[in-house]
Amino acid sequence: MGIQKAKNRIGMMLAAAGFSVAFALAAGPASADAGFQQWVASFRSVAAKSGVSGNTYDRAFRGITAPDPEVLEKARYQPEFTAPVWDYFDNRVHENSVAVGREMARKWKPWLDRIEARYGVDRYILLSIWSMESNYGEILKNDKVMRNVVRSLATLAYGDKRRAKFARTQLIAALKILQSGDIDESHLTGSWAGAMGHTQFIPTSYQAYAVDADGNGRRDIWTSVPDALATAANLLRKNGWQSGKTWGYEVVIPAGKLPAGSKTLAQWESLGVERANGKAFRRGGDKAELKVPDGRGGPAFLMTKNFYVLKNYNNADKYALAVGLLADEIAGHGGLVQDWKRPFTKLSFEEKQELQQRLSANGYYDGKADGKIGDGSRSAIKAFQAQMGLTQDGHPSKEVLKFLRGR
Incomplete structure (x- = not known):
């Protein structure tokens, strides 16, 4: 089939689905993907049923005529290397992330004061999340990492069976964000999987928790640090963050088997579990669960409720623990007493x-x-x-x- 006949056939299919032919084929045959364009055309009616206007849809997909191959590559990639626990923490909790966190604490103090007062979430936890999610916004400056969210999610919805349902839901949410006017299509950027802004919210989480902290009429987690930090604080508060309480404690455990499950700090103390820094537990009635992520030879922790609230951000123990440890170091509370079990001498x-x-x-x-x-x-x-x-x-x-x- 000749190029013009192919274009005509694609055009008729897209027109039948209510899609703009001129818009869909604007990029020309070299970069166009007929199957993807047909999927985009058919999804227009799905978006419309969810309240996305035709104008918003066309504006969002203008110039997008093919899936993003790098998104599909990242979706398929299964790393052979399983990081040991020390590797995960060494790459996230280190001198630089602590130093920059303290610098950001000074720079954004007036806003952190307001956010902490309004939401009751510790400022150092918010700074730690900011570091973990986007390296204090540095990732947002990297064009190789940041992508068009609409294209990324459409790519996953079209070409990744495992993530198709998730991607369709997130794509509808992203289109509604665009329709709301909080951000324009040129700035609706995110990771390959659609996580957006300084604090890396997926579109549905943005819809649930986004905040206009700076009062400019837009919930802009991409360019407004106050909006991004307040949005993270809002997520934690709405998921049960306990104001004025810690995420947990590093502890020293006695020899022998310890019972599993949740117990009060006083009960753990009666079993011989003590704080690693020698201080007393602040609230003996608070419940906590014992975790030893690196085995008995590594550091041990008693995790309180706020640790599990952090997992609403990322449902992984290592993530929540890294947030807590980095927050403590930014706040000046010191690092681990018992280090991770590395088979080598650590570098700064x-x-x-x-x-x-x-x-x-x-x-x-x-x-x-x-x-x-x-x-x-x-x-x-x-x-x-x-x-x-x-x-x-x-x-x-x-x-x-x-x-x-x-x-």
Whole structure:
């Protein structure tokens, strides 16, 4: 079939579905995807039944004629590397995230005062979430990470069977956000899976919790830090955050088996569980659950209700614990007493950056020297270790850095 005949056929199908032919084919045949365009055309009526106007729909999809291949690649990607617990925390709770958090606490103090007073959520928890979700907004500046939310969600709805139902729901919500006027289509950006703004809300969560904290008439979590932090605080408050209480405590546990389940702090204390810093528990009647994410040889924690409220943001123990630990360090309460069980000597954040820079200078690494050790850094370390006749474990260790410095 010739190109013009193909265009005519696609045009007739789209017109029958109530879609603008000129709009749908505007990008030309080289970048167009007929199957995707047909799906977009058919979904227009689904959106309309949910209250999305034709004008909003056409405006949202203007220029979008093919799915985003990188979104589908990320959706399919199953990492072979299962991060040990120390790796997860080392990449999130470190000197730089603490220092920037303290800087942001000073910079945004007037707004944090207001948000904390209104919602009752600890400012350091909000700063920690901001760090975890977007590196204090730095990710939003990265065009390689941020994508058109409408295109990303349409791609998943069209091309990913596992996420299709989720993506359709989120796409309708994103279109309604656009229709509300809170943001325009050029700024409706997010991650490959549709998480948006400084505090990375999916569209349905945005609809449920978004706040116009700065009073400009728009709930703008993309460019307004007050709106983003207040939105995070609103989510936590509405899910049961207990004002003035902690997320949990690092503890020391006695030898022998301990009972499972929730008990009061006083009951745990009677079983020989003590705070790692030697201080007393503040509220003996509060209930908590014992967790040892790195086994008995690593740090142990008693998690109170606020820990489980944090899991409404991301339903993973490691995430909620990282938020709590980073918040404590930003607030100046100190880090872990018992460190994670690493099989190597830990590097500082600056030393990790130096490690990446030296690996790059020697031709092993082509990523950013951002101090975060991901798959690319580990692969580079393994390649260097192989050449040097070292054990190929990929660990960012003092030993590897010492070898690199000697090159």
